Amino acid sequence: MELIGSRDCGSIIIEMALALTGLAHSVTDVPYLEPGPARARLLALNPLGQVPTLVLADGQVMTESAAILLHLHDLAPGAGLLPPFGARNRAAVLNRLVQLVAAVYPTFTYGDDPARWVPGSAADALRASTDAAREVFFRRWEAAFGPGPFAAGPALTALDLYLVAMTNWRPGRPWFATHAPRILAAADTAAADPLLAPVVARHRAGPPATPG
Numbered sequence: 637m638e639l640i641g642s643r644d645c646g647s648i649i650i651e652m653a654l655a656l657t658g659l660a661h662s663v664t665d666v667p668y669l670e671p672g673p674a675r676a677r678l679l680a681l682n683p684l685g686q687v688p689t690l691v692l693a694d695g696q697v698m699t700e701s702a703a704i705l706l707h708l709h710d711l712a713p714g715a716g717l718l719p720p721f722g723a724r725n726r727a728a729v730l731n732r733l734v735q736l737v738a739a740v741y742p743t744f745t746y747g748d749d750p751a752r753w754v755p756g757s758a759a760d761a762l763r764a765s766t767d768a769a770r771e772v773f774f775r776r777w778e779a780a781f782g783p784g785p786f787a788a789g790p791a792l793t794a795l796d797l798y799l800v801a802m803t804n805w806r807p808g809r810p811w812f813a814t815h816a817p818r819i820l821a822a823a824d825t826a827a828a829d830p831l832l833a834p835v836v837a838r839h840r841a842g843p844p845a846t847p848g
Contacts, residue, residue, distance in 0.1 A: 637654070637659065637660065637661040637662070637690060637691060637692055637693055638661065638662050638663075638664055638690070638691040639651055639654060639661055639662070639663045639664070639688060639689075639690050640664045640666055640678060640681070640687060640688065640689040640690070640691070641663065641664070641665060641666070641668075641687040641688050641689075642665060642666060642667065642668045642687050643665060643838070643839050643841075644801075644804065644839045644840060645668070645687050645688075646686075646687060646688055646701055646741070646801065647687040647688035648797075648800070648801050648835065648836070648839045649688070649701050649705075649794075649797045649798055649800075649801050650688040650690060650701060650704050650705070650708075651663060651688075651835050651839075652797045652800065652831075652832050652835050652836070653704070653705055653708050653715075653717055653794065653797055654708065655831045655832060655834075655835050656712075656715040656716070656717065656792075656831055656832070657708055657711065657712035657715040657717070658712065658715070659708065659711060659712055666678055666687070668685060668686070668687050669685075681697050681699075682697065682699045684699065686699065688701055688704060690704050700737070701737060701741075702733055702734060702736075702737045705717055705718075705733070705794045705797075706718075709794075716791055716792060716793060717793060717794045718730070718733075718793060718794060719788065719791075719793065725788055725789060728788070729788050729793055729794070729795060732777075732787070732788075732795055733794060733795060733798075735773075736795070736798045736802075739769075739773060740770055740773055740802065742766075743766035743767070743769055743770040744766075744770075744805065744806075746762060746766055747762060747763045747766030747767055747770075747806075750762035750763045750766075767806055767807065770806070770807070771807055771811070771815070774812070774815070774816045774819060775815060775816065777816070777819060778815065778816035778817075778818055778819050781816075781818040781819060781822075784818060784821065784822055784825075785821070785822060785825045786822050786825060786826060787799055787819075787822050792825075792826050792829060796822055796823065796825075796826035797826065797832075799819060799822055799823035799826065800823045800826050800827045800832070800836060802823075803819065803820050803823040803824075804840070
């Protein structure tokens with residue numbers, strides 16, 4: 637498999653998942669917003685021009701992080717990306733996973749470059765409103781957060797991979813430390829995992845590649 641991504645963007649989630657599974661893969665970093673051959677290839681594979689984009693061994697292309705995680709779980713269930721079928725917390729983890737991609741990810745999609753979607757001062761309002769909606773989501777999750785040390789309890793799951801990424805984006809680590817410390821602690825515990833730490837370090841070397 638080939639993972640096409642950009643440093644400290646959403647592709648870090650899938651790169652960490654691949655590290656946990658041990659599945660054979662390569663990683664191709666691209667400046668996904670910059671015109672050129674790399675972006676042209678990305679657009680040919682994924683017309684939305686987004687990362688992560690995963691090219692499977694048989695040439696099929698997957699483009700949505702949650703779908704990719706479900707597929708990787710099927711390929712390597714022992715990695716624990718999701719609780720096993722029949723586990724008491726499986727439904728809650730699946731529910732939260734879809735919330736992250738359906739409710740939180742769009743706040744970055746529209747808020748990172750609001751002028752792409754609305755003109756003039758409306759862009760500032762869109763940025764502010766999407767940032768506020770994201771903070772509300774994480775405050776509510778913090779209030780309902782379990783005993784840890786991970787998002788779904790004692791075992792690391794795909795939810796923690798999203799938290800590793802998202803706690804490093806807006807509103808930023810200081811905000812999480814103040815308003816969602818249990819979420820931040822889960823993210824940091826996951827980031828310290830021996831399989832994940834090298835991926836995190838690679839993505840966080842230098843300034844972030846995304847406005848998030």
